[in-house]
Amino acid sequence: MALDSAKKLEIAKEYGASETDTGSPAVQIALLTFRIVELTEHLKINKKDHSSRLGLLKLVSQRKRLMKYLKRKDYTKYNEIATKLSIRVK
Numbered sequence: 877m878a879l880d881s882a883k884k885l886e887i888a889k890e891y892g893a894s895e896t897d898t899g900s901p902a903v904q905i906a907l908l909t910f911r912i913v914e915l916t917e918h919l920k921i922n923k924k925d926h927s928s929r930l931g932l933l934k935l936v937s938q939r940k941r942l943m944k945y946l947k948r949k950d951y952t953k954y955n956e957i958a959t960k961l962s963i964r965v966k
Contacts, residue, residue, distance in 0.1 A: 908939040
């Protein structure tokens with residue numbers, strides 16, 4: 877269920893400052909969002925997979941913390957990422 881390296885590089889190019897930028901909050905949020913989407917699709921098929929459900933909850937909370945950090949540091953980038961990835965914000 878992990879993203880392959882080619883997909884990670886493509887996401888880093890799109891959301892990061894450079895091709896190899898994988899540490900910025902925007903790229904981390906994008907990577908987490910794509911993993912969350914994959915896990916959600918998996919859980920629609922496998923309803924009793926509780927360990928994956930727990931992992932999904934951990935990913936969502938990690939993305940929430942990163943979004944909170946990005947909102948504090950760079951509000952314009954926060955809004956851009958939220959609309960681009962269609963993440964609901966309060």
